[in-house]
Amino acid sequence: MDSIEAMYQENILDHYKNPRNAGKIDKASVHHHEYNPLCGDEIEMFLVIKDKKVADVKFHGRGCAISQASASMLTEEIKGKSIEDLKKLTKENILELLGISLSPVRLKCALLSLDTLKNSILIFEKYIKK
Amino acid sequence: MELNATFKMPSTKPLMDVEQIRKNFPILQRKVHNKPLVYFDNAATSQKPKQVIEAIGFYYKNYNANIHRSIHELGEEATEKYEEAHKKTADFINADSYQNIVFTKNTTESLNLLAYSLTAKLKKNDEIVVSQMEHHSNFVPWQQLAKQRGLRLKFIEIDKDGNLDKNSIKKNITKKTKIVSLTHISNVLGTINPVEKIAKIAHENGALMVVDGAQAAPHMPVDVKKLDADFYAFSGHKMLGPTGIGVLYGKKELLEEMQPFLYGGEMIREVRFDDTKFNDLPWKFEAGTMNIAEAIGLSAAIDYLNKIGMDNVQKHDRELVEYAMGQLKGIDGIKIYGPDERDAVISFNLGNIHAHDVAQVLDSEGVAIRAGHHCCMPLMSVLGVAATARASFYLYNTEKEIDVFVNALNKVNRVFA
Numbered sequence: 001m002d003s004i005e006a007m008y009q010e011n012i013l014d015h016y017k018n019p020r021n022a023g024k025i026d027k028a029s030v031h032h033h034e035y036n037p038l039c040g041d042e043i044e045m046f047l048v049i050k051d052k053k054v055a056d057v058k059f060h061g062r063g064c065a066i067s068q069a070s071a072s073m074l075t076e077e078i079k080g081k082s083i084e085d086l087k088k089l090t091k092e093n094i095l096e097l098l099g100i101s102l103s104p105v106r107l108k109c110a111l112l113s114l115d116t117l118k119n120s121i122l123i124f125e126k127y128i129k130k
Numbered sequence: 131m132e133l134n135a136t137f138k139m140p141s142t143k144p145l146m147d148v149e150q151i152r153k154n155f156p157i158l159q160r161k162v163h164n165k166p167l168v169y170f171d172n173a174a175t176s177q178k179p180k181q182v183i184e185a186i187g188f189y190y191k192n193y194n195a196n197i198h199r200s201i202h203e204l205g206e207e208a209t210e211k212y213e214e215a216h217k218k219t220a221d222f223i224n225a226d227s228y229q230n231i232v233f234t235k236n237t238t239e240s241l242n243l244l245a246y247s248l249t250a251k252l253k254k255n256d257e258i259v260v261s262q263m264e265h266h267s268n269f270v271p272w273q274q275l276a277k278q279r280g281l282r283l284k285f286i287e288i289d290k291d292g293n294l295d296k297n298s299i300k301k302n303i304t305k306k307t308k309i310v311s312l313t314h315i316s317n318v319l320g321t322i323n324p325v326e327k328i329a330k331i332a333h334e335n336g337a338l339m340v341v342d343g344a345q346a347a348p349h350m351p352v353d354v355k356k357l358d359a360d361f362y363a364f365s366g367h368k369m370l371g372p373t374g375i376g377v378l379y380g381k382k383e384l385l386e387e388m389q390p391f392l393y394g395g396e397m398i399r400e401v402r403f404d405d406t407k408f409n410d411l412p413w414k415f416e417a418g419t420m421n422i423a424e425a426i427g428l429s430a431a432i433d434y435l436n437k438i439g440m441d442n443v444q445k446h447d448r449e450l451v452e453y454a455m456g457q458l459k460g461i462d463g464i465k466i467y468g469p470d471e472r473d474a475v476i477s478f479n480l481g482n483i484h485a486h487d488v489a490q491v492l493d494s495e496g497v498a499i500r501a502g503h504h505c506c507m508p509l510m511s512v513l514g515v516a517a518t519a520r521a522s523f524y525l526y527n528t529e530k531e532i533d534v535f536v537n538a539l540n541k542v543n544r545v546f547a
Contacts, residue, residue: 004494008487008545039486039502040516063516064484065546109486 007100008065015069020076023058030124034116041067041109043116045075049124053082059116064109066102071113073097078117086121089114146442152526154179154434165496168531173317173345173475173522174500175367178431182370185430186423196419198396212422215429216412222432223362224353225379229411232378232385233425237344238267240363240378241311243391243415244340245271248309250389254280257306259337261286261294261323262512263316266505268342272311286312288512292319292468299328307337314346318504318520319468320451320475322346329358338384344368347377348524349447349473351440354379366424371431375424378415385411392417443525447474450523454532461539467513474523477504480539483546485519491545492519495538 025031028046035042041063048056057075061068077097078086094114095101102110152158157177160167169177189211195204197212216228225231234240249258249272258272262285276283284307287298303310310332315322329339341359346352348369354362361384366375380388390397390408394417399407408414435443451474458464463481480488485501492499500520503510510516521535 004491004545007490013546037503037507039484040510041484042516064486066487067484106486106490 007102009099012065012069012098012100015072016065019059019068019072021058021072021079022060024060025056025058028058030120030128032116032120032123034112034119036063036067036108036112039064039109041112043067043071043113045071045113045116045120047120047124049083052084054078054080054086059113063112066098066106067109067112070094070098070110071116074113074117083121083125086117089117146438146446146525148446148526148528151179151438152528154181155526156180156183158526162496162498163494166534168495168497168527168534170521170523170527170531170535171498171500172348172368172524172527173504173520175373176348176370176524177526178370178372178427179434181434182372182427182430186372186427189423189426194423197422198413208422211426211429212420215425218429218432219377220379222352222436223347223379224355226355226382230354230379230382230385232380232412232415233420234376234378235374235421236367236376237342237363237365238271238376240361240376241268241340241342242271243378244311244361244363245275246391247388248338248340249275249279249281252279252281252308255282255306256308257282257284257304258309258311259284259286259302259307260311261313262288263292263294263319263321263506263509264311264313265317265342265344266507267344268311268313268340269508272309282306285508288319288321288509291470292316292321294321294323294328299331303328303331303335303337305335307332307335309338309340311340311342313342313344314352315343315349315473315475316468316509317345317475318477318506318509318518320472320477321469322350322471322473325359326357329360333358345473345475348443350444360384366428366431369431370434372424372427374421375428377428382411385415390414390417394418396420438525446525447523450474450527450529450532451476453529454521454523454535457532457536458539461536462543464539467518475520476522477518477520479515479518480542481546483542485517487546488519488539488542491542492535492538495534495541497535497538499535 025046029049031046033044043061046058059071155177193204193207195208197209216231219231220228284302286302287295289295332339338360340361343362343364347364362379364377367373397409397414397417399409465479467477489501502517
């Protein structure tokens with residue numbers, strides 16, 4: 001398998017073409033939009049948080065396959081997890097989900113969803129929770 | 131220049147032998163992901179022939195010294211070569227003299243020099259006109275200086291084909307305009323702007339004409355007198371030269387009037403505790419120890435291009451882009467931006483596939499293109515896209531490489547089918 005087929009392996013293309021948890025949630029506890037102006041990748045994430053856990057999550061975005069597949073995979077991963085668990089997520093967890101290694105430039109694509117999630121939680125804890 | 135470009139004489143030079151030219155570029159021998167390199171990112175930077183690489187090495191090995199102040203053999207040799215680089219650059223764009231040529235680090239610095247120095251004398255609400263297709267380097271300096279000095283920045287719009295809109299040119303360049311700054315060739319659309327006509331309109335309105343020639347000087351004969359440009363800026367690294375050397379051409383009387391942009395050593399004639407007299411042109415704009423090796427490298431690049439002849443380079447590049455446009459039109463879902471008649475730059479998107487994904491798959495086939503906003507975010511917003519893929523050609527590229535590129539684009543479509 002050459003490296004390009006490794007990067008665009010079936011599960012990544014599957015998540016890109018059929019994103020899980022795609023859409024918006026009208027009554028989300030928090031929603032947040034991140035944008036990478038350098039390449040135009042966009043992700044908006046909607047979280048419903050109950051009892052300090054993710055009761056539901058949806059995302060809406062556009063951009064390259066890596067950015068959108070990583071968002072799709074991440075939303076699957078975090079459903080039911082506690083806020084404290086989400087805070088512990090790292091770059092390595094995202095790469096593990098994707099199952100590939102990436103150049104520094106493409107890493108930014110992969111990590112946009114994690115940035116969106118982390119900033120959603122920051123906003124939730126700082127401005128919404130009380 | 132051996133032939134004055136104002137005369138449309140048939141070229142007596144032999145046509146280019148691209149296979150011979152390719153042998154001069156060591157990097158073209160290398161493989162990328164086990165595939166021969168197809169380098170189509172020339173609008174970002176060109177590759178360098180061994181003549182340029184060796185000229186730089188030869189300087190460091192044999193006559194490295196600081197220029198102008200050294201009373202010793204090495205210093206004199208270095209000074210001579212550094213000054214000769216100004217002379218060759220002047221001839222390359224048909225300028226009168228080495229005194230019209232200021233070396234900078236790149237086009238961006240040349241344009242910043244102008245933005246700072248030219249706006250210093252303007253009054254509140256004076257107008258500067260650029261176009262919607264400018265690179266950030268011919269946009270942000272004017273925008274920021276306009277903010278600092280209370281000037282107005284106006285934009286010539288582009289039409290649906292990616293040419294400057296004729297009505298918008300007339301509407302925006304008026305008696306209030308003090309500076310028009312325009313790209314000669316768009317780094318995204320490949321549009322070749324009618325600089326000569328616009329310079330005439332600018333001058334009729336009493337405005338100065340600044341031209342960003344970063345994409346033009348490498349690809350076509352440039353005659354600053356015929357264009358009647360007041361200033362013309364370009365970079366060495368896009369025309370076979372090294373990075374770190376840029377050029378600012380200016381009309382002598384205008385450069386003489388202008389305040390220096392950088393102060394320091396070398397640009398002075400006499401310094402007292404209370405005042406300083408500045409050096410003669412062009413040295414008054416070249417403060418501190420300059421990029422000597424890079425200037426010598428640029429000189430070698432100009433020699434190389436002159437040997438081939440810029441008419442031939444232009445013909446080759448235009449033929450390649452025409453061939454590529456024909457081949458690309460057959461690809462599923464492709465959208466090409468910009469006019470049909472263009473220089474050697476093609477920006478495109480492939481269906482809904484993001485430009486980064488396109489570039490990544492092409493890279494796996496050894497094809498280097500660019501993906502992103504190409505330092506033209508305002509233009510991207512006019513085109514209504516976040517990013518495009520861009521292939522750009524130069525004198526060492528071949529039709530065979532375009533075929534490899536087209537096959538690779540079909541692979542992109544297969545991967546994302």
